[in-house]
Amino acid sequence: MDKDHIQKAYDLAVKAYRELGVDVTAALASLDKISLSIHCWQGDDVGGFEKLAKGLDGSGLQATGNYPGKARTPAELRQDYIKALSFIPGKHRANIHAMYGEFNGNVDRDQISVDFFQGWIDWAKQHDLKIDFNPTLFGHEKARSGYTLSNKNKDIRDFWIRHVQCCREISEAIGKQLGDPCIDNIWIPDGEKDNPVDRAGHRQLLSDSLDQIFAIKRRKECTKDFVEGKLFGIGSEAFVPGSHDFYLAYAVKNKIGFTMDMGHYHPTESVADKISAVIPFVPELLLHVSRGVHWDSDHVVILNDDLVALAEEIVRSGSMDRIHISLDYFDASLNRIGAWVTGARATLKAMLSALLQPWEQLNELEEAGRYFKRLALLEVLKMMPLGAIWNFYCMQKGVPAGIEWIEDIEKYEKEVLVKRV
Numbered sequence: 001m002d003k004d005h006i007q008k009a010y011d012l013a014v015k016a017y018r019e020l021g022v023d024v025t026a027a028l029a030s031l032d033k034i035s036l037s038i039h040c041w042q043g044d045d046v047g048g049f050e051k052l053a054k055g056l057d058g059s060g061l062q063a064t065g066n067y068p069g070k071a072r073t074p075a076e077l078r079q080d081y082i083k084a085l086s087f088i089p090g091k092h093r094a095n096i097h098a099m100y101g102e103f104n105g106n107v108d109r110d111q112i113s114v115d116f117f118q119g120w121i122d123w124a125k126q127h128d129l130k131i132d133f134n135p136t137l138f139g140h141e142k143a144r145s146g147y148t149l150s151n152k153n154k155d156i157r158d159f160w161i162r163h164v165q166c167c168r169e170i171s172e173a174i175g176k177q178l179g180d181p182c183i184d185n186i187w188i189p190d191g192e193k194d195n196p197v198d199r200a201g202h203r204q205l206l207s208d209s210l211d212q213i214f215a216i217k218r219r220k221e222c223t224k225d226f227v228e229g230k231l232f233g234i235g236s237e238a239f240v241p242g243s244h245d246f247y248l249a250y251a252v253k254n255k256i257g258f259t260m261d262m263g264h265y266h267p268t269e270s271v272a273d274k275i276s277a278v279i280p281f282v283p284e285l286l287l288h289v290s291r292g293v294h295w296d297s298d299h300v301v302i303l304n305d306d307l308v309a310l311a312e313e314i315v316r317s318g319s320m321d322r323i324h325i326s327l328d329y330f331d332a333s334l335n336r337i338g339a340w341v342t343g344a345r346a347t348l349k350a351m352l353s354a355l356l357q358p359w360e361q362l363n364e365l366e367e368a369g370r371y372f373k374r375l376a377l378l379e380v381l382k383m384m385p386l387g388a389i390w391n392f393y394c395m396q397k398g399v400p401a402g403i404e405w406i407e408d409i410e411k412y413e414k415e416v417l418v419k420r421v
Contacts, residue, residue, distance in 0.1 A: 001402035003395060010392035013385035020358050020377070020384075027355040028393055030320075034351055036088075037095040037132045037183065037326035042340050043080050044071040045332040048099030048136065051106045061138065061189070062234060063298075065333025069417025074102050076420070078123050083412055084340040085127075087405040089348065089397035094129050095326055096120055098136040098167050109140065110162035114173035121177050131174050132183040132326065135167040143189065150190045150206035150241045157209060160188075164213045168223065175222030183324060185259055185286060186210075187228040191236025202241040210250060226286045227251055228259035231266060233296070252281050261288035261328055262306065263296035272309035279319050287314070288328035289347050298329040301343035303350055311350035316359060325351075335417070338409045352393070353386055 014024045041047075045063035047070070071077035081094060098109065101116030114121075124131050137148040137160055145151065148160040168184055175182035190202070214225065229247040230240055244265065251258040258278060262271045271287070279285050287310065291299040301307060314323050325347065331339050358377070365374040391401035400408065 001391060001395075001400075001404075006388075006391045006395050006401060009385070009388035013388035013392075016385055017356060017389075020380070021361050022356055022358050024356065024389060027352065028389070028396075030355050031348065031352050031393065032090060034090065034325065034348070035092050035130070036090075036344055036347060037093040037324065038081075038084070038088075038340065038344060039095045039327050039330075040077060040081070040100055041097060042327070042330050042343075043077045043336055045336075046097075046139075046330055048097065048139065049074055049101065050099050050103055050109075063330050063332045065331065067332055067334055067336065069413060069420050070332065070336060072420060074100065074119060078120075079416075080337050080340075082127060083409075084337045084344070085129075087341045087399055087408070088344045089394050089399040091128070092344070093132055094120070094124060095132045095134070097134045098163070098170070099139065109136065110159050110166060112163075112166050112170065114170045117170060117174065121174055124178055130178050130180045130182070132185070133167060133171045133174060134185050134187070135164045137163070137188045146192060146235060147190045147202065148188050149209040150188070150202040152201070152205065157205065161209050161212050165216060168213065168216065168218055168225070171223040172218045173222075176219070181221060182223045183226060183257075183286060183326075184223050185226040185228055185326075186213075187230070187259070188242050189233055189236065190242060191233060191240040192238055193235050195238045199239060199241070202239075203246055206241045206246070207250065210254075214254065214256065224257055224284065226257035226259045226284070228261060228264070228286075228288070230261070230264040231296070248278065248282075255283055257284040257286055258282040259286040259288060261290055261296075262310065263288075263290040263292040263298060263328075267292060267294065270306075270309065272306070272313040275310075275313040275317055275323070279317055279322065284322045284324065285319075286324045286326060288326050289343070290327075290329045298331070300329055300331050300334070300339045301327065301346050303346040307346060307350045308353055311347075311354040312357070314351070315354040315357075335409060335413055337412065337417075338406070341405060341409065349386070349390055352390055356384070356386065356389065357381055 017024050046061060071080050101112060102119045103116055137143060142156050142159050151157045164186060171182040171184035227247040227250060229242050229244040232240055248258060260271050260274060289301050291301050293299050314320060327343050329343060362374055394401035
């Protein structure tokens with residue numbers, strides 16, 4: 001897009017927002033502080049780089065499609081990451097699963113160390129990035145039964161405890177080297193297809209496993225612990241021991257971070273509504289941004305009502321400094337870099353939209369019972385020139401504002417991705 005056109009449109013938009021009492025400069029400054037945690041698994045369909053990997057079997061996860069060009073090595077994945085980041089304004093983070101290490105030989109998951117992720121750390125230093133981390137409790141023969149940390153087989157349960165302990169140690173080392181706390185998020189696929197009779201037993205085992213894991217203290221300035229629940233998965237439709245209620249209670253009791261994924265709830269539930277209910281009682285909140293279509297389908301995030309509502313509640317919470325935002329979707333039916341960029345840009349647009357609203361004025365109207373004017377202003381905001389502000393922000397950050405990034409990704413596909421056969 002023409003820079004003069006972007007500047008003129010921005011100047012007019014600033015005036016329009018000023019009439020509503022919105023400080024655009026302050027909104028952009030707040031947006032600039034947001035670092036999305038961008039998930040590595042979009043780049044290779046949740047494959048990872050282990051010799052012992054068993055795919056997504058028994059995980060409750062499914063990456064659909066077989067679009068050409070997925071990353072096959074850590075080097076290719078990192079190359080694609082940098083390409084994607086070149087179209088996303090701002091400074092962001094890389095989110096890595098434990099199965100994405102650079103493993104020389106058949107190293108099992110209870111034996112991994114930071115050495116296998118040093119390549120990622122060095123890469124992050126080179127590109128001024130930070131890293132978040134996740135244990136991988138799926139795609140492994142010891143997860144095939146459907147239970148990991150809540151498994152009634154002590155040997156299997158202990159294996160997964162050791163794995164998560166390794167991951168917390170790795171997270172601490174990552175955070176220390178990069179000078180920024182590495183978020184370590186625990187999600188497990190445990191559950192059953194049909195109704196079990198001993199729900200309490202599995203949940204007690206999960207609680208005991210977590211107690212053992214968190215008994216080892218890690219430096220908070222280097223790593224932060226989070227636990228993530230889920231409603232159901234493929235093969236765990238009837239019972240999930242690590243549900244929202246379980247992990248929320250555990251996080252509150254033990255004063256650790258809590259994760260909410262937009263796809264991990266019933267389709268009629270609003271994760272946006274849960275933010276103000278949860279944030280007063282947990283140290284920090286991690287939001288996984290996804291898009292479910294009928295179920296937890298992990299579709300590419302778009303700028304829809306659910307995403308806008310989530311962003312509005314993040315801003316309205318008054319706790320943005322304690323809320324972290326991570327992308328979590330994987331679609332193998334389209335260009336994977338395009339999926340990364342589309343979702344990241346949509347999330348940032350939603351946050352910008354939320355930041356460009358006159359919250360103090362709207363709140364005053366609400367307190368005064370002037371509901372008509374509150375409603376009318378909210379409707380007016382829907383037609384405000386958000387796009388002009390977004391284009392200016394992209395230009396300011398040296399990122400394509402218009403359709404150029406789409407054409408550039410298609411060019412990269414022709415020159416790089418289609419050659420990966």
